[in-house]
Amino acid sequence: xxxxxxxxxxxxxxxxxxxxxxxxxxxxxxxxxxxxxxxxxxxxxxxxxxxxxxxxxxxxxxxxxxxxxxxxxxxxxxxxxxxxxxxxxxxxxxxxxxxxxxxxxxxxxxxxxxxxxxxxxxxxxxxxxxxxxxxxxxxxxxxxxxxxxxxxxxxxxxxxxxxxxxxx
Amino acid sequence: xxxxxxxxxxxxxxxxxxxxxxxxxxxxxxxxxxxxxxxxxxxxxxxxxxxxxxxxxxxxxxxxxxxxxxxxxxxxxxxxxxxxxxxxxxxxxxxxxxxxxxxxxxxxxxxxxxxxxxxxxxxxxxxxxxxxxxxxxxxxxxxxxxxxxxxxxxxxxxxxxxxxxxxxxxxxxxxxxxxxxxxxxxxxxxxxxxxxxxxxxxxxxxxxxxxxxxxxxxxxxxxxxxxxxxxxxxxxxxxxxxxxxxxxxxxxxxxxxxxxxxxxxxxxxxxxxxxxxxxxxxxxxxxxxxxxxxxxxxxxxxxxxxxxxxxxxxxxxxxxxxxxxxxxxxxxxxxxxxxxxxxxxxxxxxxxxxxxxxxxxxxxxxxxxxxxxxxxxxxxxxxxxxxxxxxxxxxxxxxxxxxxxxxxxxxxxxxxxxxxxxxxxxxxxxxxxxx
Numbered sequence: 274x275x276x277x278x279x280x281x282x283x284x285x286x287x288x289x290x291x292x293x294x295x296x297x298x299x300x301x302x303x304x305x306x307x308x309x310x311x312x313x314x315x316x317x318x319x320x321x322x323x324x325x326x327x328x329x330x331x332x333x334x335x336x337x338x339x340x341x342x343x344x345x346x347x348x349x350x351x352x353x354x355x356x357x358x359x360x361x362x363x364x365x366x367x368x369x370x371x372x373x374x375x376x377x378x379x380x381x382x383x384x385x386x387x388x389x390x391x392x393x394x395x396x397x398x399x400x401x402x403x404x405x406x407x408x409x410x411x412x413x414x415x416x417x418x419x420x421x422x423x424x425x426x427x428x429x430x431x432x433x434x435x436x437x438x439x440x441x
Numbered sequence: 442x443x444x445x446x447x448x449x450x451x452x453x454x455x456x457x458x459x460x461x462x463x464x465x466x467x468x469x470x471x472x473x474x475x476x477x478x479x480x481x482x483x484x485x486x487x488x489x490x491x492x493x494x495x496x497x498x499x500x501x502x503x504x505x506x507x508x509x510x511x512x513x514x515x516x517x518x519x520x521x522x523x524x525x526x527x528x529x530x531x532x533x534x535x536x537x538x539x540x541x542x543x544x545x546x547x548x549x550x551x552x553x554x555x556x557x558x559x560x561x562x563x564x565x566x567x568x569x570x571x572x573x574x575x576x577x578x579x580x581x582x583x584x585x586x587x588x589x590x591x592x593x594x595x596x597x598x599x600x601x602x603x604x605x606x607x608x609x610x611x612x613x614x615x616x617x618x619x620x621x622x623x624x625x626x627x628x629x630x631x632x633x634x635x636x637x638x639x640x641x642x643x644x645x646x647x648x649x650x651x652x653x654x655x656x657x658x659x660x661x662x663x664x665x666x667x668x669x670x671x672x673x674x675x676x677x678x679x680x681x682x683x684x685x686x687x688x689x690x691x692x693x694x695x696x697x698x699x700x701x702x703x704x705x706x707x708x709x710x711x712x713x714x715x716x717x718x719x720x721x722x723x724x725x726x727x728x729x730x731x732x733x734x735x736x737x738x739x740x741x742x743x744x745x746x747x748x749x750x751x752x753x754x755x756x757x758x759x760x761x762x763x764x765x766x767x768x769x770x771x772x773x774x775x776x777x778x779x780x781x782x783x784x785x786x787x788x789x790x791x792x793x794x795x796x797x798x799x800x801x802x803x804x805x806x807x808x809x810x811x812x813x814x815x816x817x818x819x820x821x822x823x824x825x826x827x828x829x830x831x832x833x834x835x836x837x838x839x840x841x842x843x844x845x846x847x848x849x850x851x852x853x854x855x856x857x858x859x860x861x862x863x864x865x866x867x868x869x870x871x872x873x874x875x876x
Binding site: 286287290291293294296297298299300301302304308318321322323325326327328329330331333336337340342343344345346347349350361362364365368369371372373375376378379380381382383384403406407410 | 456459460461462463464465466467468470471474486487489490491492494495498499500503504507510511525641684685688689692693695696714717718720721722724725726728729730778779780782783
């Protein structure tokens with residue numbers, strides 16, 4: 274299960290990367306058309322903020338969590354050793370899991386609201402539906418909860434006297 | 442508990458969670474949820490978690506951040522940074538400590554493509570320090586200049602800290618990006634003067650360069666370094682005239698960086714892949730913190746602490762300079778523990794009400810805050826750039842030497858900070874021309 278999650282997370286990171294490059298190309302095309310020919314690509318601003326950005330951030334948070342890549346304050350914890358360190362790491366993972374679960378539930382409640390009223394934004398020439406982007410956010414944060422569980426297994430496996438400690 | 446007591450308890454809880462090595466974004470968000478739950482109940486807390494956060498991310502100004510990161514990462518991974526350093530070396534080696542000055546000036550140029558100080562210090566420590574050591578430069582000077590010049594990245598546009606600050610303080614992104622230019626250049630000049638004076642007094646620090654460049658070689662190198670100056674001019678010009686927004690400037694800059702790399706035959710798919718993967722990770726880690734900070738700021742507002750700060754400032758007629766002095770000390774201490782973006786986002790919710798109560802110019806205060814967080818990167822024992830440079834140079838230079846070398850630049854920073862505080866015009870002149 275852990276292995277599949279890791280693979281899925283790597284795949285997600287790749288997709289997010291492609292989206293960021295597409296976002297760059299989309300915005301560049303808009304700038305060139307506007308400055309050069311006085312033309313617009315309809316809905317650029319809305320698609321960038323509601324789709325590229327939301328996917329990059331929320332799916333990116335999932336990929337970054339799997340890599341254990343979030344920024345922390347290391348100063349005090351670096352002095353901790355052995356069981357105390359393990360305890361601190363486990364508490365940290367529990368808090369992370371709880372936070373992402375709360376966050377996902379909050380986003381879910383809003384996503385349901387947005388879905389039932391088929392939320393759109395006015396993009397001048399068209400009404401862009403934005404309710405699907407709410408679900409992207411929910412998915413990213415739910416996956417982050419799973420990532421924390423994946424990290425949990427890893428930290429537990431590396432505990433002092435644990436199976437990996439002896440082997441490596 | 443009264444609302445204010447809940448707010449203060451939450452600030453305490455935040456410090457506990459941070460020290461337990463819980464990611465900064467999670468610490469902020471979890472504390473905020475707990476506080477809002479205690480203040481307004483469960484429904485309000487879940488509702489804010491779902492609506493405020495999403496609206497914050499789906500925000501046009503913030504889309505500039507991934508574009509700025511991408512632009513810097515592409516410029517670095519395709520070697521555009523290197524051409525700038527080579528040109529700086531050829532043109533500035535006649536000065537006392539010429540290589541150190543070339544490092545400093547090319548950092549300022551690279552700053553224009555990279556929004557991140559830490560990335561810049563890492564890049565330059567691999568590029569410039571070995572060259573300076575080969576030229577028998579004092580190791581403290583060689584590493585110090587790299588650690589310090591890294592901080593220019595936050596001032597010269599595009600700058601990630603300014604975009605975040607602008608969104609949080611509801612100020613103009615364009616004006617803040619412009620406001621950073623003169624303070625950034627001022628810092629660069631102060632560093633260069635420091636190097637020249639130190640080398641004049643003690644020529645042993647930096648032996649005169651034996652490399653000599655013919656006139657045509659110099660022009661060749663300068664010509665080869667065109668992409669970064671062109672990108673800078675494009676970004677600054679576009680923002681200044683209002684032709685493009687920050688996001689558009691970043692996206693277009695990243696696009697030009699790719700085109701330039703292809704033209705110079707330094708483009709590779711692998712370099713692009715590395716640049717993009719770095720962008721994905723940096724974007725996610727910055728925004729997890731930013732989301733937490735938004736929630737934390739909402740929680741503080743609900744606890745009525747900001748309102749009471751306003752009353753307190755009025756009641757006791759606290760002088761502005763006392764406030765600035767306290768803020769300086771506060772940042773220097775916290776800067777020893779937190780990374781710069783984290784530091785800024787953790788402190789802004791607390792400081793914002795003071796800025797309103799004192800009626801301080803929000804643009805000027807932004808420049809000061811960014812200066813503070815950048816100084817935090819250099820303060821021993823645990824300024825982040827010191828470690829980044831140390832990791833970049835490996836065993837060649839001991840950590841203590843890096844710290845001693847950087848202290849000189851911190852002294853220069855103190856002078857620059859004083860100038861920025863006493864002469865707000867240094868920061869406000871360019872933005873004032875925009876309208």
